[in-house]
Amino acid sequence: xxxxxxxxxxxxxxxxxxxxxxxxxxxxxxxxxxxxxxxxxxxxxxxxxxxxxxxxxxxxxxxxxxxxxxxxxxxxxxxxxxxxxxxxxxxxxxxxxxxxxxxxxxxxxxxxxxxxxxxxxxxxxxxxxxxxxxxxxxxxxxxxxxxxxxxxxxxxxxxxxxxxxxxxxxxxxxxxxxxxxxxxxxxxxxxxxxxxxxxxxxxxxxxxxxxxxxxxxxxxxxxxxxxxxxxxxxxxxxxxxxxxxxxxxxxxxxxxxxxxxxxxxxxxxxxxxxxxxxxxxxxxxxxxxxxxxxxxxxxxxxxxxxxxxxxxxxxxxxxxxxxxxxxxxxxxx
Amino acid sequence: xxxxxxxxxxxxxxxxxxxxxxxxxxxxxxxxxxxxxxxxxxxxxxxxxxxxxxxxxxxxxxxxxxxxxxxxxxxxxxxxxxxxxxxxxxxxxxxxxxxxxxxxxxxxxxxxxxxxxxxxxxxxxxxxxxxxxxxxxxxxxxxxxxxxxxxxxxxxxxxxxxxxxxxxxxxxxxxxxxxxxxxxxxxxxxxxxxxxxxxxxxxxxxxxxxxxxxxxxxxxxxxxxxxxxxxxxxxxxxxxxxxxxxxxxxxxxxxxxxxxxxxxxxxxxxxxxxxxxxxxxxxxxxxxxxxxxxxxxxxxxxxxxxxxxxxxxxxxxxxxxxxxxxxxxxxxx
Numbered sequence: 313x314x315x316x317x318x319x320x321x322x323x324x325x326x327x328x329x330x331x332x333x334x335x336x337x338x339x340x341x342x343x344x345x346x347x348x349x350x351x352x353x354x355x356x357x358x359x360x361x362x363x364x365x366x367x368x369x370x371x372x373x374x375x376x377x378x379x380x381x382x383x384x385x386x387x388x389x390x391x392x393x394x395x396x397x398x399x400x401x402x403x404x405x406x407x408x409x410x411x412x413x414x415x416x417x418x419x420x421x422x423x424x425x426x427x428x429x430x431x432x433x434x435x436x437x438x439x440x441x442x443x444x445x446x447x448x449x450x451x452x453x454x455x456x457x458x459x460x461x462x463x464x465x466x467x468x469x470x471x472x473x474x475x476x477x478x479x480x481x482x483x484x485x486x487x488x489x490x491x492x493x494x495x496x497x498x499x500x501x502x503x504x505x506x507x508x509x510x511x512x513x514x515x516x517x518x519x520x521x522x523x524x525x526x527x528x529x530x531x532x533x534x535x536x537x538x539x540x541x542x543x544x545x546x547x548x549x550x551x552x553x554x555x556x557x558x559x560x561x562x563x564x565x566x567x568x569x570x571x572x573x574x575x576x577x578x579x580x581x582x583x584x585x586x587x588x589x590x591x592x593x594x595x596x597x598x599x600x601x602x603x604x605x606x607x608x609x610x611x612x613x614x615x616x617x618x619x620x621x622x623x624x625x626x627x628x629x630x631x632x633x634x635x636x637x638x639x640x641x642x643x644x645x
Numbered sequence: 646x647x648x649x650x651x652x653x654x655x656x657x658x659x660x661x662x663x664x665x666x667x668x669x670x671x672x673x674x675x676x677x678x679x680x681x682x683x684x685x686x687x688x689x690x691x692x693x694x695x696x697x698x699x700x701x702x703x704x705x706x707x708x709x710x711x712x713x714x715x716x717x718x719x720x721x722x723x724x725x726x727x728x729x730x731x732x733x734x735x736x737x738x739x740x741x742x743x744x745x746x747x748x749x750x751x752x753x754x755x756x757x758x759x760x761x762x763x764x765x766x767x768x769x770x771x772x773x774x775x776x777x778x779x780x781x782x783x784x785x786x787x788x789x790x791x792x793x794x795x796x797x798x799x800x801x802x803x804x805x806x807x808x809x810x811x812x813x814x815x816x817x818x819x820x821x822x823x824x825x826x827x828x829x830x831x832x833x834x835x836x837x838x839x840x841x842x843x844x845x846x847x848x849x850x851x852x853x854x855x856x857x858x859x860x861x862x863x864x865x866x867x868x869x870x871x872x873x874x875x876x877x878x879x880x881x882x883x884x885x886x887x888x889x890x891x892x893x894x895x896x897x898x899x900x901x902x903x904x905x906x907x908x909x910x911x912x913x914x915x916x917x918x919x920x921x922x923x924x925x926x927x928x929x930x931x932x933x934x935x936x937x938x939x940x941x942x943x944x945x946x947x948x949x950x951x952x953x954x955x956x957x958x959x960x961x962x963x964x965x966x967x968x969x970x971x972x973x974x975x976x977x978x
Contacts, residue, residue: 445802468903469778570801
């Protein structure tokens, strides 16, 4: 075995993407299966195993996988389980790590939620390579986060730490959030939050806007981005509004763990200065003086396609190391 | 040298308290000097050294001190400096660790801010003994905090992490805070914040209250406590209001690092159920469902007199260990 590999797996609501990754972070080969094809979790694991084995065989890597890392919504690093996933069919508690490890003959498996996996990827291969303290914010359908303190992922006492999309930003009259509460960051600054802001602005305000040519119920954050890029003033103000709230939230995050950088990832993070400028101005205006100018706002350096698999693969190497350490600890002296 | 000791030092605005502490956390002996007697920092360090040596001699411990830990306002763990202290006379940057170590013949010294020292004390000797993830909140003149994640103090990339008294709780029309911003937790939930709430309530509301017999400008949180204890309804509502905001803040803290417990320390923490009940109710009402019922609200188990010295002494042991590790690293093989 000259070249050890790990397997990185990203379990999404629609697709499960997996890749063979080498120690330098090169994705050797990649494939995917449909996540929701099987009503039974065991059947899903069996198909995943078959598909992975095919990919390994095609790449002459059948005996080279040293660890498997999996990022999945609501996956818990400590228990290895997925708990109450919003978009998966296999029940309230899914023994993800245990079943996958068993299917692959006992290869060590580690799991965590998708935002933490992205943060691990960024720390191992991306914009946070030299950093020990940073926060990854994923701006997608929801707002997720991965917090790294002194080089270690923050999991909390129960494995559920890092729900920064659910910091409460509006304590009065806040928008309903998917978590059942009101006023969460996610309700304003996710892609869907931006679309909600657009609908609010269009209803309440009178200015002309190219967004008024669209069906108001169908407006997406991409529509707002396109309009703003084309110079639409109201669309730009929607990004200002979004960036302002993000900056307020980031000021609180800085007071918490004083990260060297906050790194943005996901669809909305591709909005460039349209979003970055109001975020930076708001952070600067809202942050405690002792922290002012100290925290960089960066955009992920990982290709979106690779990021999830790379992040999960970083966890795969960790699973391998942990297995080796416990093997040593169990060896009689 | 049969019994090694460390020295724990707590630099307060008025008194500097120091104690000889053994490995079991027993304070062998304790003394103090006036912090602000000397205009020059070197003179302060000289007096501290003389007083400590006297205490060591009296306890037959002159050669037993292995490390010195110091808790001081705005002290930075990484640089060993006090930076811009609000209540100390010796300039904007005070080289605390360097000068104290030099005065004591090179004994390793570690410093951190007072709230972090309290958290270290709690983790080593107090209510957080078995915990790897907890947050210490000090409710005194201000609101300070020490965050512990996976058994390690969170210092952040610059040593300034853990300013949870400056999470913004009121984004509109918030009270001025000493940090120069508005709406911070500290402006509402410190001892002085409670007194401000009392003044607001007395001015705005009409109900009778025994607090109206006091000079409104002189009311303290202790007055509010005494009135509430005696059954005063308005005074009780002031505690409800304070506890409600603390619970809202704690809900955000739980979403951040998911601590096993939030531990209260300092004057206000002695208010018992008057403050604890509204905090617990508010946390339960405001926290994300996934975390509900998981985080304990506790009161520090350390005697207030000992706590600061014990916390600093825990840092003294850490300074000793770090010095040993770097000595080993520097030893030629």
